[in-house]
Amino acid sequence: MKISILFGTESGNGELAAEDLALSLADGHDVEVRDLAEVTVEKISDEALFVFICSTYGEGELPNTALPFYTALSETRPDLTGVKFAIFGLGDSFYTETFGHGSLKLGAELEELGAHRVGEFGRHDASTWEPVGEAAVTWFAEVLSSMRLASHPG
Amino acid sequence: MQPNPTLAIVGSGPAGCYLAQTLRRSLPDAEITIFERLASPFGLVRYGVAPDHQGTKSIQAQFARLFERDNVRFAGNIDVGSVVTLDDLRATHHVVVLATGLARDRRVGVPGENLLGVFGAGQLTRTANSHPLEKPTLPPLGRTVAIIGGGNVSLDVVRFLIKTPGEFAGSDVNDVALEEYAAAPVTHIDLICRSSPEAAPFDPAMVAELGKTPGVQFTSLDHSTADGTTSVEAHPAALAALLPSTPGGTPRVRVRLHFNATTTRIIGMDHAVGVEVRRPDGQLQTIPAQSVITAVGFDCDPSDPLIGDRGASQETGYLAEGLYRTGWAKRGARGTIPENRHCAKAVAAEILEYLAAAALPAKPGYAGLPDAVHDRATDYAGWLRVDAAERAAAPGNRSRKKLPDHAWMVATARETVQK
Numbered sequence: 001m002k003i004s005i006l007f008g009t010e011s012g013n014g015e016l017a018a019e020d021l022a023l024s025l026a027d028g029h030d031v032e033v034r035d036l037a038e039v040t041v042e043k044i045s046d047e048a049l050f051v052f053i054c055s056t057y058g059e060g061e062l063p064n065t066a067l068p069f070y071t072a073l074s075e076t077r078p079d080l081t082g083v084k085f086a087i088f089g090l091g092d093s094f095y096t097e098t099f100g101h102g103s104l105k106l107g108a109e110l111e112e113l114g115a116h117r118v119g120e121f122g123r124h125d126a127s128t129w130e131p132v133g134e135a136a137v138t139w140f141a142e143v144l145s146s147m148r149l150a151s152h153p154g
Numbered sequence: 155m156q157p158n159p160t161l162a163i164v165g166s167g168p169a170g171c172y173l174a175q176t177l178r179r180s181l182p183d184a185e186i187t188i189f190e191r192l193a194s195p196f197g198l199v200r201y202g203v204a205p206d207h208q209g210t211k212s213i214q215a216q217f218a219r220l221f222e223r224d225n226v227r228f229a230g231n232i233d234v235g236s237v238v239t240l241d242d243l244r245a246t247h248h249v250v251v252l253a254t255g256l257a258r259d260r261r262v263g264v265p266g267e268n269l270l271g272v273f274g275a276g277q278l279t280r281t282a283n284s285h286p287l288e289k290p291t292l293p294p295l296g297r298t299v300a301i302i303g304g305g306n307v308s309l310d311v312v313r314f315l316i317k318t319p320g321e322f323a324g325s326d327v328n329d330v331a332l333e334e335y336a337a338a339p340v341t342h343i344d345l346i347c348r349s350s351p352e353a354a355p356f357d358p359a360m361v362a363e364l365g366k367t368p369g370v371q372f373t374s375l376d377h378s379t380a381d382g383t384t385s386v387e388a389h390p391a392a393l394a395a396l397l398p399s400t401p402g403g404t405p406r407v408r409v410r411l412h413f414n415a416t417t418t419r420i421i422g423m424d425h426a427v428g429v430e431v432r433r434p435d436g437q438l439q440t441i442p443a444q445s446v447i448t449a450v451g452f453d454c455d456p457s458d459p460l461i462g463d464r465g466a467s468q469e470t471g472y473l474a475e476g477l478y479r480t481g482w483a484k485r486g487a488r489g490t491i492p493e494n495r496h497c498a499k500a501v502a503a504e505i506l507e508y509l510a511a512a513a514l515p516a517k518p519g520y521a522g523l524p525d526a527v528h529d530r531a532t533d534y535a536g537w538l539r540v541d542a543a544e545r546a547a548a549p550g551n552r553s554r555k556k557l558p559d560h561a562w563m564v565a566t567a568r569e570t571v572q573k
Contacts, residue, residue: 010174011492016216056493059358062498092209095359127209129553 002048003029008066008102009046010034010057013091013132019052020133037065039070046082049118052151053136055090055105057146060098061107076086081114086143088122099125118150119143159184159509160519162247166190166225166236167197168491169481171217171251172498180506184521189243191233192286193532193563194540199491200556201283202276204310205327206317208553213491221534230532233566235459238527241553244476247521248514249505251471252460252479258489260451262302266420267448269358271296275307275449282314284328284556286563291331296444297341300429302417304347304354304447307540309364311447315340316370316407326554343409344441348416351376351389358392365396370405372396375432378414379409394521411568412441420446452487467475470499475512478505536567 003025007018017037022033026121036054044050057063062070087110089103111117122130122139163170166188174186194200196214203210220226232238243250259274261267271292280288299315301308319329327377335427347354351374364372374397376384386397393411415431421440422428428442456463463478466486471478480501481494489497540557543566547555557563 009493011213011215011496012172016219035236093324094207094209094363097359097362125209126212129208129215131215 003031004048005033005051008054009011010063014055017132017136022137024137036069050085052087054103056102062102083115090124092126119146157516160247161186163188163251165253166195168494172495176498176502181438187520189229189232193230195569203287203325203427206325215421230533256444256452256482260453264419271426286560289306300344300443301447308449309360323551359390371405375413376413377558532567
């Protein structure tokens with residue numbers, strides 16, 4: 001299965017998490033990492049598992065680099081039935097009102113358009129100082145094992 | 155064949171680190187050195203971001219990779235302009251980039267700013283962060299303080315002044331300064347903002363954070379109204395949430411937020427005794443204060459040997475052949491830390507274009523600098539020794555205890571050298 005990691009970042013931490021995750025999967029998976037700023041919605045298909053890594057910026061908005069993608073999703077409303085995605089949100093719990101809202105918005109929009117989320121919604125909190133790359137790798141291992149359980153129940 | 159490019163970045167704060175990161179992606183084999191006058195990297199992240207905003211400081215984990223994994227050299231304890239000249243750097247490197255930020259508190263531009271008892275917010279923030287070249291403790295502020303400016307730095311100062319030491323858990327605050335301050339803390343703060351409550355530049359999350367400290371009474375005075383009073387409903391939600399509907403018990407600190415108040419002068423003979431503001435109707439009003447803190451942004455000392463009086467540029471990072479600038483040193487003191495990432499990409503594109511087009515002479519890079527530079531420089535391993543010493547010294551409820559003295563930091567960084 002091809003894994004396409006798409007990151008939306010303002011500070012670069014999302015990119016770092018995406019790169020670390022790709023590196024951890026390089027053995028045994030066909031992985032690509034792309035900046036959401038350079039991805040068009042037509043690229044989203046059932047050909048791969050899409051892993052979104054996305055931060056929050058300003059008052060609970062998506063980072064500027066991910067806004068064109070998100071806007072295109074909301075405006076063109078493609079049918080994403082059959083698309084599988086996982087999503088990992090970055091934020092800072094100091095901003096209690098808007099913590100993780102960027103990735104929540106993106107995930108909700110993808111589901112609204114028919115895409116199916118696999119695994120738990122990942123979360124990283126900058127206030128914990130937990131290394132963001134390690135957090136993403138640990139989270140995605142759970143996603144993969146939940147997918148295996150789903151495809152081979154029992 | 156072109157020689158391998160050698161690049162020198164001056165300043166290891168967010169601007170310099172984002173630039174190194176961007177350049178490294180395109181130039182995997184180039185020699186990249188970041189020069190820094192202190193023995194610690196990360197600049198504003200370590201010394202400008204408030205000590206109780208550890209989430210914001212966590213960006214330094216991203217920048218640490220430059221030195222730990224991406225083969226970028228850290229040359230600490232090198233003050234470019236004194237230890238080594240800019241000409242030396244340019245003679246030995248194909249590209250030199252100034253990423254020195256803007257550290258000087260911008261002047262309000264009113265009479266009375268030179269009075270005793272007038273302090274810059276940047277200076278106080280550096281003290282709160284144990285900056286090794288700043289005063290170790292706060293100046294005497296008295297019981298009543300006026301703060302000029304309505305931005306996030308202004309709120310950082312308010313927060314430092316109203317919190318009790320126990321509320322700094324998890325931070326790396328300068329406890330020597332904090333304890334001395336806490337023995338005689340400020341009881342009245344007047345924050346003077348020339349904007350309306352709606353247009354004030356501070357972030358709602360920063361305003362909301364102020365409400366977490368108990369024992370503080372916030373009131374708002376909108377000077378565009380006849381009697382200065384205004385309804386709670388007239389404020390943006392975050393501000394409205396701070397304002398009490400009815401006065402409660404006796405507060406520990408009273409904070410008055412003045413809006414639509416333009417500072418006209420700081421009053422005093424030798425020492426500041428207050429601030430004069432002009433209301434929108436032209437009437438002048440005096441706000442008494444035993445000390446005044448200015449928080450109206452940052453700029454560059456025109457006598458600075460690197461940036462000097464060049465002014466800001468939104469268009470280009472180019473200064474001269476092979477000489478560029480990025481971050482606040484380029485754009486002026488506007489924007490948050492992540493905006494420097496975007497800025498770095500634009501400046502890196504200019505640099506890459508130059509390196510591709512120019513016929514480059516051989517330049518030796520770091521190795522070609524005078525021996526005095528090599529002898530003096532502290533490296534990244536040295537910073538890790540400082541880092542470990544600071545973490546080990548942290549009391550239970552602090553994340554680190556910063557070494558407050560430059561010579562001490564250098565000695566700690568060079569420990570293995572002295573053995």
